[in-house]
Amino acid sequence: xxxxxxxxxxxxKETIIGILQNIAPEADYDDLDPNAKLxxxxxxxxxxxxxxxxxxxxxxxxxxxEADYGKLVSMNDLVNYIAAxx
Amino acid sequence: MxxxxxxxxxxxxDAGTLYEWFIKPGATVKRGDVIASVxxxxxxxxxxxxxxxxxxxxxxxxxxxxxxxxxxxxxQVAGEPVVAGSGAVTETPPPVPAVEPxxxxxxxxAQPQAAVPMGGRLKVSPAAKKLAAELGVxxxxxxxxxxxxxxxxxxxxxxxxxxxKVARPAETPPVAGAEPRVTxxxxxxxxxxxxxxxxxxxxxxxxxxxxxxxxxLAAEKSEAAAPLPAPEPVAEPTPKAAPQPPDFQTAMRRAxxxxxxxxxxxxxxxxxxxxxxxxxxxxxxESENVKRSVAERILPVxxxxxxxxxxxxxxxxxxxxxxxxxxxxxxxxxxxxxxxLRQGGLVTPAIHDxxxxxxxxxxxxxxxxxxxxxxxxxxxxxxxxxTITLTSLGDTGVEKVYGVIYPPQVALVGFGKIMDQPxxxxxxxxxxxxxxxxxxxxxxxxxxxRGAQFLSALEKFLQExxxx
Numbered sequence: 401x402x403x404x405x406x407x408x409x410x411x412x413k414e415t416i417i418g419i420l421q422n423i424a425p426e427a428d429y430d431d432l433d434p435n436a437k438l439x440x441x442x443x444x445x446x447x448x449x450x451x452x453x454x455x456x457x458x459x460x461x462x463x464x465x466e467a468d469y470g471k472l473v474s475m476n477d478l479v480n481y482i483a484a485x486x
Numbered sequence: 487m488x489x490x491x492x493x494x495x496x497x498x499x500d501a502g503t504l505y506e507w508f509i510k511p512g513a514t515v516k517r518g519d520v521i522a523s524v525x526x527x528x529x530x531x532x533x534x535x536x537x538x539x540x541x542x543x544x545x546x547x548x549x550x551x552x553x554x555x556x557x558x559x560x561x562q563v564a565g566e567p568v569v570a571g572s573g574a575v576t577e578t579p580p581p582v583p584a585v586e587p588x589x590x591x592x593x594x595x596a597q598p599q600a601a602v603p604m605g606g607r608l609k610v611s612p613a614a615k616k617l618a619a620e621l622g623v624x625x626x627x628x629x630x631x632x633x634x635x636x637x638x639x640x641x642x643x644x645x646x647x648x649x650x651k652v653a654r655p656a657e658t659p660p661v662a663g664a665e666p667r668v669t670x671x672x673x674x675x676x677x678x679x680x681x682x683x684x685x686x687x688x689x690x691x692x693x694x695x696x697x698x699x700x701x702x703l704a705a706e707k708s709e710a711a712a713p714l715p716a717p718e719p720v721a722e723p724t725p726k727a728a729p730q731p732p733d734f735q736t737a738m739r740r741a742x743x744x745x746x747x748x749x750x751x752x753x754x755x756x757x758x759x760x761x762x763x764x765x766x767x768x769x770x771x772e773s774e775n776v777k778r779s780v781a782e783r784i785l786p787v788x789x790x791x792x793x794x795x796x797x798x799x800x801x802x803x804x805x806x807x808x809x810x811x812x813x814x815x816x817x818x819x820x821x822x823x824x825x826x827l828r829q830g831g832l833v834t835p836a837i838h839d840x841x842x843x844x845x846x847x848x849x850x851x852x853x854x855x856x857x858x859x860x861x862x863x864x865x866x867x868x869x870x871x872x873t874i875t876l877t878s879l880g881d882t883g884v885e886k887v888y889g890v891i892y893p894p895q896v897a898l899v900g901f902g903k904i905m906d907q908p909x910x911x912x913x914x915x916x917x918x919x920x921x922x923x924x925x926x927x928x929x930x931x932x933x934x935x936r937g938a939q940f941l942s943a944l945e946k947f948l949q950e951x952x953x954x
Contacts, residue, residue: 424828425828426828426829439881443828445826445881446785446786446787446880446881447785447852447853447856450780450783450785453780454780454781457779457780457781463779463780464780465776466772466775466776466783467772
């Protein structure tokens with residue numbers, strides 16, 4: 401991956417939304433509250449969530465350990481988590 | 487000759503729309519071959535052949551809605567004498583009728599009685615069964631001549647006497663000009679956006695056109711039509727053979743309603759529940775997953791599937807079907823796994839032979855099933871042969887599930903969310919991750935004691951995660 405250092409938080413968010421659009425295509429991402437519980441708001445289950453993490457691993461090369469799942473509740477959590485690791 | 491009938495892809499299906507043929511007259515088919523796809527309330531399902539032989543005739547055209555049990559194809563079953571003039575022996579097979587819809591009047595009249603619904607039970611008397619065993623005749627390949635399609639002694643004798651090999655013509659290519667494979671949601675969106683599905687590039691599994699493909703196509707079209715502010719979508723006239731897009735949510739709701747109403751009407755349910763300490767199993771899973779890449783991680787529900795399968799080996803009374811006033815135990819353990827759909831509704835396709843699969847294999851099988859259920863398509867056997875249902879609502883935060891059994895199955899295992907709860911052990915009170923497992927059992931087929939034995943076996947296996 402060569403994207404790492406150039407990624408801004410906006411780009412990370414865009415990447416996350418790009419992955420989520422494949423998982424929950426009908427959701428309205430423009431109006432998504434960045435602090436809302438992602439799984440609840442988008443109605444995604446643990447299988448979908450795992451797919452999101454697989455997608456992130458592929459896209460930005462950040463592999464989220466299982467122990468950190470609990471820290472990733474909202475879109476902001478995800479963006480900040482990834483931003484700190486790319 | 488064998489009549490291949492519209493299969494019943496679940497207790498709730500009364501008809502299906504023949505979506506696409508993958509065979510044509512003259513083609514050789516064997517068991518397990520996907521010969522057609524059928525559009526049902528549960529989406530497009532690949533229908534597998536349960537016979538071996540040569541296709542003589544396609545009796546229903548793509549695009550036609552066919553009641554369950556009506557003949558859709560005629561097969562020359564392997565071992566049958568070749569019938570003169572049938573498509574099986576002609577050098578050039580007759581043109582495929584599948585491309586043009588056959589007017590309703592030309593279709594064979596619906597059989598009032600389905601003789602042998604595919605995958606359904608054969609109507610055979612014990613004497614006929616015995617004779618078939620003696621003569622080495624496969625009952626699945628015998629054509630019953632009884633009024634209701636039941637198999638008589640003479641049918642068995644005939645089948646045994648005519649067991650000769652049929653010459654097989656070369657494999658024929660799939661039907662040309664077939665409809666694109668489209669998910670139900672994509673179909674609806676395409677209709678809303680006025681997009682011609684024939685132009686869509688399917689990026690889903692097996693090239694299935696999904697919602698995103700349709701939206702991309704619509705976006706491309708509207709860009710191409712710029713600078714007009716609101717381009718009027720010009721819908722291509724739908725080809726005649728295209729099935730009418732049904733309202734899937736309504737249809738699926740109705741299908742679920744039928745099956746569940748039947749369940750509540752016919753099945754005397756009993757319910758049991760037990761709390762299971764998940765400390766060991768979660769710790770074990772964590773240590774396993776830490777060794778794996780994200781893509782190879784196993785979800786906790788996979789352990790529940792395996793423990794359920796192992797529990798059923800110990801208590802087989804819960805694994806099988808209630809039919810004709812008696813319980814038929816199943817030797818195979820095919821776990822119907824409840825998968826919710828984003829647009830609403832629920833499908834419970836089977837994870838085949840769950841007891842024989844490793845955790846990794848189960849994870850792969852589950853991933854495949856969820857992906858195909860939500861985006862691609864399922865195979866008919868997956869919708870027909872689940873021997874029990876497992877539902878996990880843990881993601882929703884609910885503590886326990888009281889299930890409604892899917893007939894003709896006789897049990898449903900439900901799992902809630904794993905929650906930290908007070909737990910007393912050895913005189914000490916602590917906080918443990920607790921899972922509440924429930925069993926809904928059919929009291930005609932089993933009693934509470936058997937059900938309790940199953941839950942206790944389940945609990946035992948979850949305390950020994952390394953053996954799963």
